[in-house]
Amino acid sequence: MAAVPRLRVMLSSRALSPVFDGERLTDLRLELKGRIEGIRVGDHPLFEVWIHEDDPEPAGKTILEGSLEEIARADIVLVLYTGEAGSADGGSEIGICHAELQEALTHRRDVVSVISLEPTRSAVEDRDKVFQQYVAARRLIHTRVTDRDALFAAALRLVLQRAVELAKRGARPTGRRVDQGAALDWARLDLPGRAKEMRTALVEALDGEAPEDGVVLSDLGLSGLDPARLLLRVEAIPAALGVAAARERVGQPFYQDHDYAALLVETDAVGPVHVIACHRGVTESQALKLLGTSNAVAVASEFGVFAAEDVMQTQLVLLSHCVEEGAVRLGLRRFHEWLEREGEAANLLRRARARRGIVEAIARGRAAT
Template sequence: MAKSKRISIMLSSRCTTKFPNDATGKSLTEIRKELQKEIQGEKLLGHQLFDVWINEDSAPVGHDADSWEACLVQVRDCDILIVISNGEAGWAKTAGDIGICHAEYAEGLSTTQAKVRVVALPNVTDKKGEEGERNRRFQEYLSQISPFHGGEAKTIDDLKKRVRDAINEALISLTQRGVAAFGSSKFNKGQALDWSRLNFHQRKSAMEKVLRDSMVTYKGAQAADAGVNLLVGETSILTIIHAIPAAFTIAAARELVGRPFLQDHELASSLKKAAGPLHIIACHKSATETQASNLLGFPDATVVSGEFGVYVADNTQKVQFAFLTNCRDSTHTRHAFQRFMEWLEQSGEASELAARAKSRARIVNVIADENKKKVK
C-alpha cells in the first residue's frame, strides 16, 4: 500500500480505445484524464483527499518488461484499484501471454482483493488471432471471478458516475474493514473477555447460539430442528452449526465437534425438503487449511482460505464444511458468517455449493436406507 497523506486511486483501462457508440469520439485515455482531474479536485474538510494515477502520468516507455512492471507496481501500491473494462486484455509482451489489463486486474486481486472494483463497458467485438485469444481469456477470467459491477455503463456520464460510486463504496468498506482489523487482535475487554471466562461447554453454546441467531436473519432462512435451512441462491440447504471453543490444537475443544459429517445419515428425515447438510464450525481462534484437511480425513479436496476462515468441499462424497475463525464474541462471529456468505456470492461458489449439497442429500438418504435394512 502507498504510504502518503492521501488516498491513492489507480484507474486501469485500455488507452486509445474509443468509448462505444459515443458521438464525441473520446478515447478511454481522454475520459480517464477527465476523471483524474475531477476526482483530485474533490476536497474533504478543506483538504485534497485523492491522488489518481493513470499510466499516462508515467514516463513514456515501450511495451516491454519495464513498462509492464511499472504498471504492476502501481497496482500493488494503490489503495483503490478501479478497473474500467470493455473486455480487452491489452498488449502483451509475447504471444500467448495475458494482456496488461488482465495482469493488472489479477495482480490487484492477489495483492488485496478488497480494494478492487470493476466498472464494465460493453465488450468489444470478437477479434481474430492472438489479440482475440487474449481478450477471450480475459473475459472468461472476469466471468469466473464474477465481480459486482452493476451492469454496463452505456454513456460517458454513466461511466463517470459508476467510477465515483465505486470509489465511494470502496472508501466506506475499506474504512470499516480497517477499523475491524485494528481491533480484531485485542480480545481482552468486553464480551470477548466474558466469553474467555466461560468453560468449554458454556462458550461452545454461546458461539453456536450467536451463529444460529445470525443465520435465521438471512432472507429465506428457516429454523429447523437440526439446524437452519439456509437459502443459497434458490436452494434451501440444511446447515448444521458447531463450535470449537478454544484453539484448534487443543484436543479437548476439537473433540467436542469431532467429524460431524460421519453422522449425516442421522439427518435424513430433515433432508426431505432441503439439500445438504452443510456444516458451519465457529472457531474461537484460528484454523488452517492443513487442520481443515485433517478434519476431513484426506487432502484431496477443495480447500479455500478466505477472510471468513477456511472452506472445504469433498467432491467425491460431497461433504462440505466451513471454519469461521476468530469467533471471540458475537460481533466477530456474525461478521465471519457474513463474510462467508459474501464470498459464496462474489466467487460464484454458491452454485457449486448448492449442487454438492443436493448430491450429498441423495448420498445421505441412500446410507440411511441401507442402515434401516441392516437393522431389520
Template sequence: MAQSKKISVMLSSRCNDRFPAGSDQTLSSIRAQLKREIEGTTLFGKQLFEVWINEDAPPADGMQDSWDACLQAVRDCDVLLVLSNGNAGWASGDGDIGICHAEYMEGLATTRGKVRFIAMPNIPVGDSREAEAARNQRFQAFIAQQTPFRGGMVSTVEQLRDRVQEALLDAVVVLTQRGVTAAASSRFDMGQALDWTRMDFRQRKRAMETVLLQALTGGEAPVGDAYAIVPMADVNIAVFVHAIPAAFTVAAARELVGKPFLRDHEHAHLLQGAHGPLHLIACHRGATEHQATALLGFADATVVSGPFGVFVADDVQKVQFAFLANCRDASQTRHALQRFREWLDQTGEAQRLAKRAVSRARIVSVIAAELEGR
C-alpha cells in the same frame, strides 16, 4: 499499501481505445478527466483522493520496466477501479496475457476487496490480429469467471463517470467499515472477547453456535437446535453449526466437534424439504488447510483458504464444511460468516455448493434407509 495521507485510487483501462466506439474520445483522455474530477473532491476543504494513471505517473527507477511499474501501482493503491472493454492490452509476446488482464488479476490476487470492476461493451474479438484476438478472448473468459458485481454495463461517458463515482463511494464506505472491524479484532483482552475467554469450553461453544444461528436466521436462535434452513442459489440448505472453543490443536476443544459429517444420516428426517447438510465450524482461533484436511480425513478434495477461514468440499461423498476463523466474539463471528457468504456469491461457488448439497442429501437418505433396514 501506499503510506499516504490521501486515499490512493488507480484507474486501470486501455489507453487508445475510443469510448463510445467510433467517438473522438479515447479512454486515456476520459481517465484524465476522471482524475481531475476525483482529485477535485474535497472533504472539509481538504483533498481526499490522489489518482494514479499511467499517463502522468513519474518515471520509475531503472530496475522496473513498464509492466512492473503498473503492477506495483496496483499493489500500492487503496482502491483499484477497472474500466474494462474486454481489451487485454499490450503484451510482450503473442502467448502472454495483456497488461489490463494482469492489472485486474494482480488486484484480485493481492487485495480483492479494494477492486471495483466497471464493464463497458466488449470490443469485437474478431477485429484484431490472431494473437491479439486470443489474448482478448483469454481476458474476457477470465472476467466471466470472476463474476464481480458490476451494476450493469455503461455505454456513455456520462454513465461511466456516474459509475466511477458510485464505485469509489462504495469502496470508501465498505473498506472503512472493514478497517474498523479489523482494528477491533486486534484486541482480545477486553469487551466481549474477554467475556468469551472467561467461559469454559462448553459455554463458549454454545455462545459461538448461538451467534451463528442468529446470523443465519436473522433473528433468535431456535432453542435446542443446532441447524438452520438457509436458501443458497435457490436451494434450501440444512446448515449445521458447530464450534471449536479453543485452538484447533487443543484436543479437548476439537473433540467437542469431532467429524460431524459422519453423523449426517442421523438428520435425514430434516432433509425432506432441504438439502445438504453443510457444516459451519466456528473456530475460536485460526484455521489452516492442513487442519481442514485432517478433519476430512484425506487431502484429495477442494480446499480453499479465504478471508473467512477455510472451505472444504469432497466431490465424491459430497461432504462440505467451512472453518470460520477467529470467532473471538459475536461481531467477529458474524463477520466471518458474512465474508464466507460474500465469497460464495462472488466466485459462483454458491451454485456448486447447492448442487453438491442436493447430491449429499440423496447419499444421506440412502445411508439412513440402509441402517434402518438392518
C-alpha cells in the same frame, strides 16, 4: 500540521481506444482523474489518482512492470473494461490490461471494481478472446455504462463505496483480542459454557428456521441461483484446535448426517453443510484432519477455512476467531461475501444437493439392516 493522507486510486484500461461516440478513452481517463481528485472533505482532498499517462515510460522498467508496481501501491483499483486485452509485453500471451487485472485480483481483490464500457469491442487478437473469457468466467463486472455521464457517475460511486468499505474494515474488530469487552466475557467461561454461547450466536447470525437444536435451515442469502434451503448443522470449537478437549467436542460430525435424512425430506432442504465456529485460528491442514481426508479442497480466507471433498460431498465451513457475537457475525458475513465474489455458491449448492442423496441412501441402508 501534517498533510492528511490520501487514498491512492489506480485506473486500469486501454488508453487510446475510442469509446461511446468515438471519444478517446485517454481523454475520459484524464477527466475522471480530475473529478476523483476533486472530491474533498472540507479543504482536504481524499484521493490521488494514478494513470499511465502520468508516467508513460517508467525509468528502467517495462510498462507492465510499472503498472504492477502501481497496483501494489494502490488502495483502490478501478478497471475500465472495453474487452481489449491490451498490447503484449515482451511476447507475453496475455495483454497488459489482462495482466494488470489478474495481478490486482490475485493480491487485492477486495479493492478492485470493474466498469464495462458498452458496447465492448469484439476480439481482434487471441489474447482479447482469452481476456474476455477470463472476465466472463469470474463475473467481475460491477456495472455497465453506455455514455460518458454514466461512466463518471458509476466511477465516482464505486470509488466512494470502496473508500467506505476500507474505513469500515479498519474500524471492525479483528476478532483476535480476548482481553476486553464481550470477548473477555466469553474467555472467562469454561469450555461447555463458551461452546453454548458460540452456537447460540451462530444460530442467531444465520437468521433461519431452527427445527432442532444445532440445526438451521437457511438459503444464506445467496443471490442469482435456483432457490434452495440448506440444512446447516451448527457446531462450536471453544478453544484452539490444538486443544483436544475442545476439538473432540465436535469430532467428525458428518458421520451422523444420516440421522437428518428424514428432516431433509420433510423440509425439502439440501445438505447437510457443517458450519463450525472456532474460538481461535484454523488452518487448511486442521480442516482436512476434521474432514478425515487429505484428498479434498481446503481454502483459507478472511472468514477462516472452507473444506469440501467430492466423493461423499461433505462440506465444512470453519469460522475463525469467533471470540464474541460480533466476530461470529463478521466471519459469517465474510463467508457469504466470498461465496458470492468467487462464484463458489453454485458449487456449494451442487455438493449440498448431492450430499442429500448420499445421506438418504445411507439412511435407507441402515434401516434395511
